[in-house]
Amino acid sequence: MTSFTTFLLTLLALFSLSFSAPILRRDVFVPPILYPRSDTVWIAGQHHNVTWSTDNAPVNITNSIGQGFDILDGRVEIQVPYVTTGSNYSLVLFGDSGNYSPEFTILSQ
Ligand SMILES: *[C@@H]1O[C@H](CO)[C@@H](O)[C@H](O)[C@H]1NC(C)=O
Ligand SMILES: *[C@@H]1O[C@H](CO)[C@@H](O)[C@H](O)[C@H]1NC(C)=O
Ligand SMILES: *[C@@H]1O[C@H](CO)[C@@H](O)[C@H](O)[C@H]1NC(C)=O
Numbered sequence: 001m002t003s004f005t006t007f008l009l010t011l012l013a014l015f016s017l018s019f020s021a022p023i024l025r026r027d028v029f030v031p032p033i034l035y036p037r038s039d040t041v042w043i044a045g046q047h048h049n050v051t052w053s054t055d056n057a058p059v060n061i062t063n064s065i066g067q068g069f070d071i072l073d074g075r076v077e078i079q080v081p082y083v084t085t086g087s088n089y090s091l092v093l094f095g096d097s098g099n100y101s102p103e104f105t106i107l108s109q
Contacts, residue, residue: 029057030099031071036091038102044082044109050101051075052093066094084108 031052042048054074061071069076083089085108091101 029061029071031057031074031093033091033093033099033101036101036104038104040104041107042080042104043107044080046080047077048080049075049077050091050093052099080106082108 031054033050033052035049035051036042051074054072057072064071083106085106087105088103089106090103093099093101
């Protein structure tokens with residue numbers, strides 16, 4: 001098992017942004033994950049809403065819908081994977097760059 005036990009939950013929000021004026025450029029929207037937090041304890045198999053802030057979302061998002069959810073929803077319901085107990089799980093929201101949640105705990109069943 002790797003040290004930083006990161007499970008990637010396939011929360012792939014492959015979103016990218018573009019601004020048309022004055023010159024075409026792409027920007028990166030990195031929404032901070034609000035939940036899970038460092039004091040979060042999840043149990044394998046449970047369903048939970050992962051939430052993130054959309055406060056700094058740009059006006060135009062070219063492709064806000066990545067893997068089946070809209071980055072502008074600010075949440076997505078996931079099922080906690082059946083992993084071994086650990087207190088250093090983290091969740092990554094993928095865009096042009098990864099955005100990590102704090103490390104939190106998952107208890108195996
Ligand atoms: C993460 O947790 C596992 C299992 O408890 C442990 O072996 C590993 O050393 C921990 N890694 C870090 C970076 O704390
Ligand atoms: C957003 O897109 C609309 C329609 O293409 C355009 O009129 C507007 O100027 C864009 N706004 C920004 C901030 O890029
Ligand atoms: C996730 O949020 C939606 C919308 O608020 C809610 O309907 C649903 O019950 C929530 N799921 C969980 C597991 O809390």
